[in-house]
Amino acid sequence: MSYCIASYRIHDDKADFHKKAQSIAVGMTVGSWTELPAAKQESMKKHLGEVISVEVHEPAGGERYADVRIAYPDANFSSDIPALLVTVFGKISMDGRIKLTHLEFSESFLSHFKGPKFGIHGVRQLLGVTERPLLMSIFKSVIGHDLDELTRQFSAQALGGVDLIKDDEILFENELTPIEKRVAACRKAAEAAQAETGKKVLYAANLTGHTFQLKEQAKKAIDAGASALLLNVLSYGYDVLSELSADPDISIPIMAHPALAGAYYPSPYYGISASVLLGQLMRLAGADLVLFPSPYGSVTMPREENMAIREQLITGSLPYKQSFPVPSAGIHPGLVPLILKDFGTDVIINAGGGIHGHPGGASAGGRAFQQAIDAALSGVSLADYAVQGHQELAQAIEIWGGER
Amino acid sequence: MSYCIASYRIHDDKADFHKKAQSIAVGMTVGSWTELPAAKQESMKKHLGEVISVEVHEPAGGERYADVRIAYPDANFSSDIPALLVTVFGKISMDGRIKLTHLEFSESFLSHFKGPKFGIHGVRQLLGVTERPLLMSIFKSVIGHDLDELTRQFSAQALGGVDLIKDDEILFENELTPIEKRVAACRKAAEAAQAETGKKVLYAANLTGHTFQLKEQAKKAIDAGASALLLNVLSYGYDVLSELSADPDISIPIMAHPALAGAYYPSPYYGISASVLLGQLMRLAGADLVLFPSPYGSVTMPREENMAIREQLITGSLPYKQSFPVPSAGIHPGLVPLILKDFGTDVIINAGGGIHGHPGGASAGGRAFQQAIDAALSGVSLADYAVQGHQELAQAIEIWGGER
Structure with missing residues (x-):
């Protein structure tokens, strides 16, 4: 039989966690079991959930909790993410202090998904950059700007040598810069x-x-020449990403924005772990690049959660292309060596303020990052590299600080 | 100018909440303000967010928090729920201990939505039941059952006199009971x-x-004769509900299931309040009936949150039909007087185990509920009514207990 397994962390001062696990396994699959006649049990067995493990933790002075794993037969749900999530966390998300912490997918379930169309390797191929980390910048401000202003911002960023430029996630369809017009204008500016x-x-x-x-x-x-798309995945549901990504006519990389993710992951008691939300499900659904709050800036996520996301985006245990990790928010050139230490070179260095806030402007901001990347890759300290005639980097360090 | 206003509760031991509010109002709209040249400020003013109020609470012995209201110009986002949510809670959901607690919509924003197509009144008209609370039952178990078994369950429930019967939310498309076949079979059984x-x-x-x-x-x-639809709204996003509900060809009531809602609402620090999630947004998006965990059963939500959901589903301050509140889970006949006290008669009494677990079977279970409703409406205590020849109610009280 084929199962998907969900892991939960359940906090409870006194619950019998084994009983609780059993009640989830039965309640969220066949509904009831012990009262079924033997013949019926026989035919229903293939639909019965199974408790895989229950680890009870009673830390001295801490709160009592259990890590529970439950297997849900694939036969119970259709092969789409809404059905999976409703099965493993629909009703029970509302039943006490329970957090969904991990998913293990069956081969059969995975076979219905294609994962990222481009992935790390494909995005690198599009750019012709095989080894170094990529550099991305974000428009500084977008609302209320017309095409000319947007294009000027785009050019300043592009001339600084960044590899990718992304819209702000709060730029929606609007009269000044509808998607087909801004794509066409930015394409021209890119060329x-x-x-x-x-x-x-x-x-x-x-x-x-x-x-x-x-x-x-x-x-x-x-049609207007777009080279990538950004999607606020959580406001539309994972299935939308999955279907867009699987559509053969959508032949450009899709970048997943984490907007609204903070409604799910930060509580230790409730919600869905960042590694499921921004790691496993984003890759399964086919995100080529995935943004998430870095551990370095002001809007932060703990480093271990960042590492858990990264692991899910690149692990060989999923039969898909790898998704590019994009730790975001609060990134400046001084952080580049630390980012490479944490993420390796398969990472996208993504900056907004760290580009636009450069005293030399956005182009100088881009060059400062490039210099930081060059320094880090050649094992030279940023401070040393800065004084070797790399003025933009020197200026960045002066403002935001050097290597951490 | 026209704004939508979002309310947040922010917990922080030492933050300057006024400054924090200001940084959200600027950061989530125009991006930066003080450094803009005066001419630019003039043209951008219509896009600038505005802090409406900041109430700081420092309860003795409790945690410091603030209730903050911020107005977002409608000009900044398109008139759809994904754009609204990303604007008011996209990035900032990830920025510290912040919970979205309430929304106030502009008339202009509301004018792009139609709300429920049927609402309380329309659902009552379909059933020809004008005053009393409605009674709904849920299939006992559905996974792995074939059409015959499902139809038998349906008939037993229908013969007990319930007004509505709903699928379990974990019944997905499957070979045994695909939607068009089970709709046709259940329609026949209903007739x-x-x-x-x-x-x-x-x-x-x-x-x-x-x-x-x-x-x-x-x-x-x-086409197969469906008389209502159930949707796991949160697994698809509110916009899907909104578009289904607004489709003139989908001319039957839509019932919103709260599956996954527990990933958002229970934490006091993070996420989105139940009244926004299952109240405001469900009605805006056009749910005719909305399920949520009752305060009475095992899977519970605090009573005041239930009341806040109800308020949003029926308030006259939204220019739409009212959505039917359906407090669910753990409902048995003994609770009927309490439910009517809390919700009035515009409520759907919804039971699964409280119908199927009746010693006389599902039909007797339905009759027990009907008797409880009749008793409560005529001001007779359940205990008195039960001994007046209402055996099914007497049996239900014996198992689950009487009036609370």
Whole structure:
């Protein structure tokens, strides 16, 4: 038989955790078991959930909790993420202090998904950058700006040598810069910048609006020359990402934004772990790049949670291409060596304020990051590299601080 | 100018809450303000968020927190729920201990939504029941059952005189009972029961599968004679409910299931309040009936949160039809007077175990509830009513207990 396994952390001062686990395994599958006649049990056995493990923890001076794993037969749910989530966490999310901490997918379930269309390798191929970490920048401000202003911002970023530029996640369809117009304008600006720098740049346009029109919007963007899409996955549901990603006509990378994720992951008692939310499910659903709050800046996530997300985005235990991890928020050039230490080179260095806030402007901001990356990759300290004629890096260090 | 206002509760031991509020109002709208040139400020003013109020609470011996209200100009986001949520809680959901507690919508925003197509009044009209609370029952177990078994369960429930019968939320598309077949079979059973009892019964079939196929699935169900639909709204996103509900071809009531809601509402520090999640947004998106965990059973929500949900589902301050509140889980006949005291008569009494667990079977279970409703409406105590020849009610009280 084929199962998907869900892990939970359950806090309770006095519950019999084994009994609780058993009641989930039965209640969320066949409903009742012991009262079924033997013949019925025989035919229902293939639908019965199974308690895989119950580890009770009673730390001295701490709160009592258990880590519980329950297997749900694939036969019970259709092979889509809404069905999986409702099965493993629908009703029980409301039943006490319980958090969904991990998922293990069956081969059969996984076989219905394609994962990222491009992944780390594919995005690198599009850019022609095989080894070094990629550099991304975000528009500084977008609301209320017209196409000219947006294009100026785009050019300044692109001329600084970044590999990717992304829309702000709060830029929705609007009259000043509808997606097909801003894609066309930014594409032109990207090509002009490339003529100057020799570097290609991908632009991720925010895909927004009503759910049932998203495919059409995506295709409109692609027709206008879009090179990537940004999606606020949690506001639409994972299945939307999954279907967009699986659509052969949507032939550009999709970047998943974590907007609203904080409604789920930060509580130790409730919700869904960041590694499930922004790691496992994003990759399963086909995100080529996944943003999440870095442990370095002001909007932070603990480092171990970042590492758990990264693990799920790149692990060989999922039969898909790897998703590019994009630790975000509060990133400045001084952090580059630390980011590479934590993430390796398969990472996207993503900055907003750390680019635009550079005293030399956004282009200088991009160059400062490039210099920091070059230094880190060649094993030179940022301070040493800065004084070797890398003025933009020196200025960045002066403002935001050096290597941590 | 036209704004939507979001309320937050922010816990922090030492933050300057006024400064924090200001940084959200600017950061989540125009991005930066003080450094803008005066001319630019003039043109950007219509996009700038505004702090409406900051109430700091420093309870003796308790944790320090603030209730903050921020107005977001409608001009900044498109008129759909994903855009609203990403605007008011996208990035900041990840920034510390912050919970979204309330929304106030502008008239302009509301004008883009239609709310419930049927609402309380419309559902009552479909059933021909104008005043009393409605009675709903849930299939006991559904997974692994074939059409015959499902139909038998349906008939037993319908013959007990319930007004509505709903699928379990974990019944997905499957080979044994695909939606069009079970709708057709249950419709036949409903008509047969009606011929016997004289009572109409609505059947809410669970709408599942891939997002972009949901409309087609819904229409397939309607062609097969569906009289209502159940939707796991949070696994698909509110916009899917909104678009299904606004579709003129989907001309039957939609019932919203709260599956996964517990990932958002229970923490005092994080997430989204139950009254926003299962009250405001469900009605805005057009749910005719909304299920939520009752305060009475085992899977519980505090009574005041139930009342806050109810308020949002029926308040006259939203220009839509009212959504039917359906407090669920752990409901037995003894609770009926309490439910009516809390909710009034515009409520759906919804039971699973309290119907199927009746010693006389599901039909007797339905009759016990009907008797409890009759007693409560005529001001007779359940105990008195039970001894007046209402045996099913007497049996129910014996098992589950009497009036609370």
